[in-house]
Amino acid sequence: QSLPNGIVHHRDFVYVADSVVGAIWRVPDTGGTAQVWAVGPELAQLPNGLPGPNGLKLFEGELYVSNPSQSTVVAVRVQPDGTAGATRTHATGVFCDDFAFDVHGSLYCGTDPFNTVVRIAPDGSQETILTAADGLDGPTALLFGRAAEGFDLYVTNAAFPFFQVPPPRLPSLLRLKLQVHGFPQP
Numbered sequence: 408q409s410l411p412n413g414i415v416h417h418r419d420f421v422y423v424a425d426s427v428v429g430a431i432w433r434v435p436d437t438g439g440t441a442q443v444w445a446v447g448p449e450l451a452q453l454p455n456g457l458p459g460p461n462g463l464k465l466f467e468g469e470l471y472v473s474n475p476s477q478s479t480v481v482a483v484r485v486q487p488d489g490t491a492g493a494t495r496t497h498a499t500g501v502f503c504d505d506f507a508f509d510v511h512g513s514l515y516c517g518t519d520p521f522n523t524v525v526r527i528a529p530d531g532s533q534e535t536i537l538t539a540a541d542g543l544d545g546p547t548a549l550l551f552g553r554a555a556e557g558f559d560l561y562v563t564n565a566a567f568p569f570f571q572v573p574p575p576r577l578p579s580l581l582r583l584k585l586q587v588h589g590f591p592q593p
């Protein structure tokens with residue numbers, strides 16, 4: 408069983424986080440057979456029922472992967488030949504669904520059922536910057552705007568019906584103006 412989740416395009420390949428297999432797949436963007444690019448204990452889905460590898464973003468030569476089942480964000484070095492290099496744990500103790508980077512290397516995580524957006528600094532320290540009181544309802548994906556909207560962080564609210572968070576809302580998009588520009592994704 409497999410559950411493809413976050414995707415990133417990089418140098419003629421599409422990388423896909425697999426939330427059940429606990430791996431990062433890679434397939435040529437022209438099509439073909441997917442191959443496991445990275446696998447290991449830090450990418451494994453634990454038997455706690457939560458998804459494994461989920462969000463996926465590139466930043467300064469590393470492919471960052473959120474792993475909600477382990478409450479971690481890990482980074483895998485992309486070698487010059489495109490193979491997976493060393494893996495390191497970037498942050499612990501955070502249920503991170505999807506995320507976006509700013510130009511300084513802080514990442515902004517949507518915590519889905521916990522209804523927060525958490526900023527994780529390059530040193531791994533964490534700060535909650537949005538909560539349900541700000542209108543969050545299952546924040547699942549985050550993305551900075553482009554060009555003139557580069558200081559705007561967009562957050563999708565999934566409003567999953569199985570998370571009983573009063574008052575009930577519909578799926579929505581929330582925009583937060585920040586004092587820092589987003590890191591452009593390829």
